[in-house]
Amino acid sequence: MTDSVSIIIPAKDEADGLRAILPAIRSLYPSYELIVVNDGSTDDTETVAKQAGAKVVTHPYPKGNGAAVKSGAREANGDVLVYLDGDGQHNPDDIARLIAKIEQGYDLVVGARQKGSQASAGRATANGFYNLLASYMTGQKVQDLTSGFRAVRANKFKEFLYLLPNGFSYPTTSTMAFFRAGYSVCYLPIHAATRIGQSHLKPFKDGIRFLVIIFKIGSLYSPLKLFGPAAALCFALGLAWYGYTLATMNRFTNMSALLFTSSVMIFLMGLISEQITSLMYKER
The missing domain is CATH 3.90.550.10 (Spore Coat Polysaccharide Biosynthesis Protein SpsA; Chain A)
Structure with missing residues (x-):
């Protein structure tokens, strides 16, 4: 022992x-x-x-x-x-x-x-x-x-x-x-x-x-694994809403723009968080 x-x-x-x-x-x-x-x-x-x-x-x-x-x-x-x-x-x-x-x-x-x-x-x-x-x-x-x-x-x-x-x-x-x-x-x-x-x-x-703890788990390990699916979900909702409004009203609405923009912003937040997390584990 x-x-x-x-x-x-x-x-x-x-x-x-x-x-x-x-x-x-x-x-x-x-x-x-x-x-x-x-x-x-x-x-x-x-x-x-x-x-x-x-x-x-x-x-x-x-x-x-x-x-x-x-x-x-x-x-x-x-x-x-x-x-x-x-x-x-x-x-x-x-x-x-x-x-x-x-x-x-x-x-x-x-x-x-x-x-x-x-x-x-x-x-x-x-x-x-x-x-x-x-x-x-x-x-x-x-x-x-x-x-x-x-x-x-x-x-x-x-x-x-x-x-x-x-x-x-x-x-x-x-x-x-x-x-x-x-x-x-x-x-x-x-x-x-x-x-x-x-x-x-x-x-x-x-x-x-x-x-x-849910957010801490993501931020401590790989933020993109947390932010990525959220961004993909927003993008999919925006795409689905755009398809609906295009078929029924023949227009691109503010809601679709908001969802697409949100997906990009969430993805970029995850990307920045990924870089910050890497610096946290850099050999000191």
């Missing part, structure tokens, strides 16, 4: 979950660096983590899950970073399986939640849509785009810290960044148990996040 491993757990008010998983992690992986990022918790998260022998990074106020992930990466000394949630959903035994895949040559290994894992019907549907969209964008089968249980090579993950948002969509952003950079990504089937404590996700905010 790789000795230079840092296990990082972003946690906000997860004292009960940490009581359950930290002793198991310490028992299974005594030589690994263990970091708990306390994201402005109001419960005993910090105390529980310190009692378990973890290195604790504390935010003075809640900054978000993604911000905690970035703080953990900056603090970690390991060549391999393992992220898992502090709510007890992830089985510490699976950490060894993730690291084994890293040792086989992969740069990012994601724990893909299987059927029966804890998730509401709405979240399961949204995750399924994310996976389909990401698979279309990348040309690779994406099994779980939003899973927070993952192992990654530290030097490559830190290349993209500036891209990661401070909120809950860091798994999506980092996964798409690895695909875009041509790094090797692997999915490992896992079972996620019922979380301990109350979820911090909010239905309304998650709905907004759902829309943002």
Whole structure:
């Protein structure tokens, strides 16, 4: 097993979950660096983590899950970073399986939640849509785009810290960044148990996040794959409307002009976005 491993757990008010998983992690992986990022918790998260022998990074106020992930990466000394949630959903035994895949040559290994894992019907549907969209964008089968249980090579993950948002969509952003950079990504089937404590996700905010992630997936990988079909749809509608008005009124209408112009503008926006995206991944 790789000795230079840092296990990082972003946690906000997860004292009960940490009581359950930290002793198991310490028992299974005594030589690994263990970091708990306390994201402005109001419960005993910090105390529980310190009692378990973890290195604790504390935010003075809640900054978000993604911000905690970035703080953990900056603090970690390991060549391999393992992220898992502090709510007890992830089985510490699976950490060894993730690291084994890293040792086989992969740069990012994601724990893909299987059927029966804890998730509401709405979240399961949204995750399924994310996976389909990401698979279309990348040309690779994406099994779980939003899973927070993952192992990654530290030097490559830190290349993209500036891209990661401070909120809950860091798994999506980092996964798409690895695909875009041509790094090797692997999915490992896992079972996620019922979380301990109350979820911090909010239905309304998650709905907004759902829309943002859709556009973020496109902008991070290949914007033309998102803008191109939209431009083609506008052009097809304009052509169909022109055919109808030409046949019935023998004229070219403003609506047809608007649709044709919109298709060109959307395509050009996609083309410019494609160039900007390429610059984002230029070696710095």
